[in-house]
Structure formats: structure tokens, C-alpha cells
Amino acid sequence: HRIETVGKNDIPDVYENGRxxxxxxxxxxxxxxxxxxxxxxxxxxxxxxIFYNNVQGQQTKRAYNASTDRIQWSNVFGTTFGLSFNYNFGR
Structure with a gap:
């Protein structure tokens, strides 16, 4: 889990949950x-x-806990598919 935004005073740090x-x-x-x-x-x-804040009193614990941590924002990117054809005209 890495820190995404460093907090200050009453604003908590925001962490990115690994995926x-x-x-x-x-x-x-x-x-x-x-x-x-x-x-x-x-x-x-x-x-x-998922980007999240640890709950108050848990600032030393960085691992994401879905039942207690507050989600700041999240993204779902979806699965992508690609098909390509390449041809080499010369050797």
C-alpha cells in the first residue's frame, strides 16, 4: 500500500490499495x-x-480494511481486448 497524498494536521493521508x-x-x-x-x-x-483513509486511531496500520477504512474514491477500468495483424514486406 503506497501513500497517494500526504495529509496535514486534521487532513488524513490517502493510501492506494494494491490490486x-x-x-x-x-x-x-x-x-x-x-x-x-x-x-x-x-x-x-x-x-x-481504491484510494482510502485509515480510520482515526489506526494511522500506523496502512493495510486496507473494507469494514473500517473510508474510501475517498475508486476506479474500475474494465477488461480490454485487442487483435492486431502485422506483415513484414522485406526480409
Whole structure:
């Protein structure tokens, strides 16, 4: 968990909760190995990005606790898909 914003006096620090990211790529050479088809899948787990404050009295504990910590904001980026074709005209 890393600090995203340093607090001051009565304004608490904001931490970013760690998240797992899994990407996948598959490629295949075609057309006498002059062409290549690639399939890309990004962010397969689609884990939520969470920025939070620790509850009062827990400032030494940085690990995210969903039942007690206050979420400042969160993002869900979604899974992405890509398909590409490359061709090499010369050797």
C-alpha cells in the first residue's frame, strides 16, 4: 500500500490499495512467417483501484480494511481486448 497524498494536521493521508493485474497475449506467425496475428487481453481480473483513509486511531496500520477504512474514491477500468495483424514486406 503506497501513500497517494500526504495529509496535514486534521487532513488524513490517502493510501492506494494494491490490486492484482493479469494480462494475456497470444501470437501466431502466418503467411510463411511474414505475417503475425496477435490477441491481447488486458486487466483480466478487473480489480478495483481504491484510494482510502485509515480510520482515526489506526494511522500506523496502512493495510486496507473494507469494514473500517473510508474510501475517498475508486476506479474500475474494465477488461480490454485487442487483435492486431502485422506483415513484414522485406526480409
Amino acid at each position: 492484482s493485474i493479469l494480462d494475456f497475449q497470444l501470437s501466431k506467425k502466418v503467411l510463411r512467417k511474414l505475417g503475425e496475428i496477435k490477441l491481447n487481453i488486458g486487466n483480466i481480473l478487473n480489480a478495483k483501484q
